[in-house]
Amino acid sequence: MKVVDIRTDIFFHTSYRSQDSGGHSHPGPGKRVKHALLRIVADDGTEGYSFQHPEQLSAAILDSYVRPVLAGQDPLARERLFDEMVHRQRGSGGRFNDRSLSAVDQALWDLAGRKAGMPVYKLIGAYRDKILAYGSIMCGDDLPGGLSSPEDYAAYSVKLVERGYRAVKLHTWFPPMPGAPDPKMEIAACAAVREAVGPDIRLMLDGYHWYSRTDALRIGRALEKLDFEWFEEPMDETSMSSYAWLADKLDIPVLGPETISGKNRSRAEWVRHEASDILRTGVLNAGGITPSLKVMHTAHSFGLNCEVHGNGAANLALCLSSANCDWYERGLLHPFLDYEQPPEYLRGIVDPMDGEGYVHGSAQPGLGEDIDFEYIEANLAR
Ligand code: MG
DSSP states (O other), X not given: OOEXXXXXXXXXXXXXXXXXXXXXXXXXXXXXXXXXXXXEEETTSOEEEEEEOGGGGOHHHIIIIIHHHHTTSOTTOHHHHHHHHHHHHHTTTTSSOHHHHHHHHHHHHHHHHHHHTSBHHHHHOOSOSEEEEXXXXXXXXXXXXXXXXXXHHHHHHHHHHHHTOSEEEEEOOOTTSTTOSOHHHHHHHHHHHHHHHOTTSEEEEEOTTOOOHHHHHHHHHHHHHTTOSEEEOOSOXXXXXXXXXXXXXXXXXXXXXXXXXXXXXHHHHHHHTTOOSBEEEOTTTTTSHHHHHHHHHHHHHTTOOEEEOSOSHHHHHHHHTOTTOOOEEEEEEOTTSOTTSOOTTXXXXXXXXXXXXXXXXXXXXXXXXXXXXXXXXXXXXX
């Protein structure tokens, strides 16, 4: 089996999100934006697919760093191809980044699943066929009836529990929202949600790396009193010592790292230095499924849970194939957005959730995305 073609289709779809100056997503008016479908084709006709932002899959990136590694090679040789792409990353001057690498790795896994006629999570080795999801609430805003106050978070969390979620994670307010970041606002939102949903719903807070050690400690101690499940990314992750300091002082599990570079190797250092109580990986930030499995297995070897960052088919495959992962991150969720509605380029959502709060793996071969090729063909950006 040999790779005979690697190409990208750039197409338009409708997005209902807008981004603030800090890069955080909020609900927005529908607008046409570009997206990219990566396609890897083998000589027997098997194809593998993944989606990514068009900039990460530009012709220059594919020509310089992807085709020279993959063309003519066995697409099932994922470990070797991954190592060779990482080698080329080093010489790319930052142009071939982990998100581009992740897209290629995901497409190779999708191709392998389609070739084998089985879902990727079963190809890896299934641990389960369904997993509990937490509702991951989008960060705060100033939209009336949106997420502009602790009361808004409380009311929306009650709706999520009614939908079936047995856990809810908050992202609260970040700059440029007025007054943010502020430990008092953070704690007020968490307290309002705990009060509203009662003691039996699991709650998590994602601090999103803004705080000093002392502010993070203060928030963490408040979360302990509110019986939160974990405290995620409260500080800048490039300071591993700060995380070791915080994890040592708090009883509530500190979770990370989420966005740090270095794939499985930087995360292994966090385990060695006991910088977090629950490890974190995800296909986008850690460079794909291949390095994320190494992160998962390192954590497992040391008796640690490793929770997966982000939604989507590839992250769900990681969750379903790992013993030491308890939750799937479903979101981001907002009162003004309909998460159950698939994007126009898919025929269904990849993470359907039942009334008990479980997300089920797809029986479809590959990553399980039901791609609407006709839509993509009809909406190509030419
Ligand atoms: Mg996070």
